[in-house]
Amino acid sequence: MTEQMEQDLALFKRAIQSFLEVEVAPFYESWEHNKKIPKSLWVKLGENGFLAPDIPQQYGGLGVDFRFNMLLLEEISKAGYLALAINIMVHADICCHYLHNLGTEQQKQQYLPKMLRGECIAAVCMTEPAAGSDLQGIKSKALPQGEHLQLNGSKIFITNGQNASLYIVAAKTDVNAKGSKGTSLLLVDREAAGFSVGQNLDKMGQHCGDTSEIFFEDILLSNDKILGEVNQGFAGLMQELPRERLVIACCSLAHAEGAFDLALQYANERSAFGSKLAEIQDVRFKLANMYAQLQSNRALIESYKVKLLAKQLDTVDASVAKLTSTEMADRVIDGCLQIFGGYGYMKEYPISRYFVDARVQRIYGGTSEIMQEVISRRFIEG
Template sequence: MQSTDNQELSLFRDMVRDFLAYEVAPHYEQWEKDKIIPTSLWRKMGEQGLLCCDIPEQYGGVGVDFRFNMVVGEELARAGFFALSTNVTVHADICAHYILNMGSEAQKQQYLPAMVSGECIGAICMTEPAAGSDLQGMKSNARQVGDNYLLNGSKTFITNGQNASLYIVAARTDMNVKAAKGISLFLVEGDAKGFSRGQNLDKMGQHAGDTSELFFEDVELNKDALLGKENQGFIALMTELPRERLALACGAVAHAEGALKLAVEYVNERKAFGQPLAALQDIRFKLAEMYSKTETHRVLVERYKEKLMARELSAAEASMAKYVCTEMECDVIDEALQMFGGYGYMREYPISRFYVDARVQKIYGGTNEIMKEVISRDIASLIS
């Protein structure tokens, strides 16, 4: 059975690579300049079955396992299309699974098929101007008025903020208790009255990915817009975080693998002192270190994929994966860029995009400092 699974994954990976070669690679530089990926690409990905692969067939998906989703994100990252990898991960591995795992049957039927097809793009809205990794500082609130809610507040750094047509918004529904006990999740459609998108934020990297400020001013929502139970949003967020953080770790490893491949190709072609750079012992030793790092972290994420599918991956383990893999990613890419010398600093060389795209990995999804805090709280169970 395992060999059959691996064969299917290999065939699927080949299909993803072909799609990227024809539909993404020729256009990606322009999308970087435009600072947005056209929604038409999302629909093409949907047509090819590259979005939300593991959503059950009854909701329009293929019903395969988590690893197929990771093939898409990893191949995007390995090829250096990291902004798109991030956007797809938010859509397919975070938003779609919030709805699948917490939504009512009506919500699943309404949104999931459109998310699979790429007609509906999802965004998750937690971060606020004054509340980043610590959701206790959340100010957005949804006040009950009769049978409805009035949503007010703002969010920032929201991936897919411009392109999305469905937003999962975290807001406080009980201001008299700590935020952890009074947060609810709401489904807000992009054309809702009182909702507005701010500017497409000008980031250091991942330029092709739209990242936005969002504003909610007396957005009226009926009870059907509540995702899950009232005041249970924080628990829902914590439940879904292991998948999110493992997905970030998988992307980090693939991104580092892609950078290493670029470095190997370059040092075998570039000459110094009358010989290829690869002939220098220092370069060979650096490559050995980089490969050892990517390979050991690859083993980790593959093991954790199995644990996630068996519902055995803990929050601390997912946090550890996110922490160590993103640190490794940035280290390896930095070493790879160094091998390019001055050319590595030029935007015409893809390695420069790898470098700026990677840095935020240690920040979003919970900063790596927060990851260490989560790990430390559970260290006794991890080493028992």
């Protein structure tokens, strides 16, 4: 990394921290209570260049490399606002890049500038009631109806479902094709006739990150709403998967680092049996072990960022990153909460939110079991 890049990232980091202090920290608890991040924050994020800054300037981005995106999400996660980080990730690091990498010029011009200004929030619709990590089991269909495709089906666990105005939907366009074949990605606008959003689902954690059921009933879509090649949607998903899983890994790691900072501060302030907690050997050793896990995982993630920059990060690498980071984060954050004792179980202590927010990271983006399956195939298939 050049000296100029380091300086630019340092300036960007300070801007993020200032933004979080003014625009997020005073309001986050109320957002958690209301189970939704206000749309006005998205516009502020856009005004500050925080939404997909690596998108080229011609579409409204800053044209920087993806390390700026990662820094943004890591700082938000580290500060304990993981739900916000994940909502931004889905919009900026998944949907924006689907549009940029798979879309036609007309599609890019139509959506990307509004998405980067925070005026159009996006959601990706893959998971279905009977098809979670196994996307080959998708049942939603978009079949020919005159000059249009007629979309029917439903999705569940859709991040940004309540706030979004653009939905990138995976649906079968060739029902005779087996497995992952015959799947297309479709651009569905919220105002489309036959589109509806179900309830904002009540989750264990990440409460302000709205998560919804989505329904499609006889929605007619013209051909210009197909994103990428028809029947090649699964290939498009696989193309973007390494980045998506590395981003989740970055968020998990930074979230655990934030929890560790809280535990370390508490251990140096709290006394028990006549000593600071940090002076008790058992606590010191727990902190040392957690620190070692964080440092080793940080080294791995930074090396994978370099791989992604060089376009050398493959699906197995990304699966390793996600598996190790999310599993490590759960262990470390659990250990951090333990240091707080009974206070760690109280909602007034932020460590409790770190704990419940972290758990789902081993599930979304592909479960840990799926990550192990993907990794193991490298050995089986040579």
